[in-house]
Amino acid sequence: MADIELRSIHKSYGDVSVIRDVNLHIRSGEFCVFVGPSGCGKSTLLRMVAGLEDISSGELRIAGECMNDTPPARRGVAMVFQSYALFPHLTVRENIAFGLTLAKKPADEIARKVQHAAQVLQLDALLDRKPKALSGGQRQRVAIGRAIVREPGVFLFDEPLSNLDAALRVQTRFEIAKLHHDYGRASMVYVTHDQVEAMTLADRILLLNAGEAVQREGSVAQCGSPLELYHRPRTLFVAGFIGSPKMNFLPATLVSAAPGRATVRLHTGETLEAAVDAQRLPPGAAVTLGLRPEHTTLGGTPQQLVRSVLWQERLGESTSLYLDSGVAGAPWIVKAAGHTHAAAGQRIAFGLPPDALHLFDDQGLALERCVPDGDVALPIAA
Numbered sequence: 599m600a601d602i603e604l605r606s607i608h609k610s611y612g613d614v615s616v617i618r619d620v621n622l623h624i625r626s627g628e629f630c631v632f633v634g635p636s637g638c639g640k641s642t643l644l645r646m647v648a649g650l651e652d653i654s655s656g657e658l659r660i661a662g663e664c665m666n667d668t669p670p671a672r673r674g675v676a677m678v679f680q681s682y683a684l685f686p687h688l689t690v691r692e693n694i695a696f697g698l699t700l701a702k703k704p705a706d707e708i709a710r711k712v713q714h715a716a717q718v719l720q721l722d723a724l725l726d727r728k729p730k731a732l733s734g735g736q737r738q739r740v741a742i743g744r745a746i747v748r749e750p751g752v753f754l755f756d757e758p759l760s761n762l763d764a765a766l767r768v769q770t771r772f773e774i775a776k777l778h779h780d781y782g783r784a785s786m787v788y789v790t791h792d793q794v795e796a797m798t799l800a801d802r803i804l805l806l807n808a809g810e811a812v813q814r815e816g817s818v819a820q821c822g823s824p825l826e827l828y829h830r831p832r833t834l835f836v837a838g839f840i841g842s843p844k845m846n847f848l849p850a851t852l853v854s855a856a857p858g859r860a861t862v863r864l865h866t867g868e869t870l871e872a873a874v875d876a877q878r879l880p881p882g883a884a885v886t887l888g889l890r891p892e893h894t895t896l897g898g899t900p901q902q903l904v905r906s907v908l909w910q911e912r913l914g915e916s917t918s919l920y921l922d923s924g925v926a927g928a929p930w931i932v933k934a935a936g937h938t939h940a941a942a943g944q945r946i947a948f949g950l951p952p953d954a955l956h957l958f959d960d961q962g963l964a965l966e967r968c969v970p971d972g973d974v975a976l977p978i979a980a
Contacts, residue, residue: 600661600751604796607656619816629778629786633796634806640789675752676745682737684729688848689724694743715743735766797824829971834962843931845888858968866924872955875966888956891933899949907940
């Protein structure tokens with residue numbers, strides 16, 4: 599078991615800050631995902647935990663011990679890379695056992711641990727094959743097996759699914775989630791650019807900024823559970839990054855604010871109510887209205903707008919309708935049932951439920967939503 603603590607971590611290359619002021623405590627057994635746009639420093643942060651990158655300033659502690667100057671081999675971590683990094687001339691069995699063999703562990707111990715890892719990852723029938731005879735998903739499982747046999751306190755994953763096709767990504771994602779369940783005492787840190795992976799795997803997500811925002815606000819845009827980032831994003835950036843399709847945004851003006859309710863006027867003239875506390879802003883303040891495509895309702899509902907269809911994307915299980923929002927280059931997206939069909943130019947009515955709306959001030963900071971967002975428990979079968 600190993601907690602990971604990052605205290606005021608900073609990484610720079612010359613005058614360029616890549617990581618600034620990261621403070622994070624990953625509890626033993628927790629699955630934490632680092633996510634963010636390209637160039638935000640998520641892999642750099644992971645490599646600092648592994649000891650493959652120096653820390654410019656701040657302190658890294660694993661299991662209570664300062665690790666800033668500790669070599670990677672003595673940190674009690676195992677890392678799975680984006681590239682499988684398998685030895686092509688060795689069998690699956692020999693690849694999995696490589697670290698233990700190098701450490702001169704007893705042969706019976708090596709055999710026992712390799713067999714156990716192979717069973718967990720469903721590699722039993724492949725132990726005598728060479729990597730060239732494996733699929734991409736099988737190769738990635740071998741790389742994970744090589745990490746498992748070391749029985750580390752910390753597993754580190756650096757975009758392990760990015761080289762796999764869509765079907766294999768889903769399958770291997772399930773296997774990584776199962777691995778976390780089976781090795782629940784080990785901490786897991788996972789880097790990805792795919793927010794679907796982050797939402798499905800994480801106990802907690804660390805969403806990182808990129809570019810100028812790092813210099814202004816620090817590297818951390820928001821840290822919390824997947825549903826916290828989904829339902830209560832702190833900023834426009836977080837709201838736009840989490841969710842697919844991304845949240846709809848429209849410019850608006852605050853008309854009035856009361857406890858738990860705000861009235862706004864869209865740039866096209868319509869007036870809407872949002873279950874948001876906007877009392878810290880004066881009437882007339884510029885705001886941005888946000889609503890996720892899946893929370894937009896079709897038909898004659900309260901707070902109805904009527905817009906023209908620009909085009910549609912039919913995905914089978916759902917259809918995304920792109921509507922003219924009145925803002926160039928920013929269509930309003932409505933996620934509808936898969937059998938929904940709308941012709942280009944057709945005018946349709948859709949509703950904006952007050953409880954589903956978000957508001958952001960002119961600095962991009964979220965105003966507090968006044969709605970519950972707890973999980974709904976399924977009934978227990980008899």
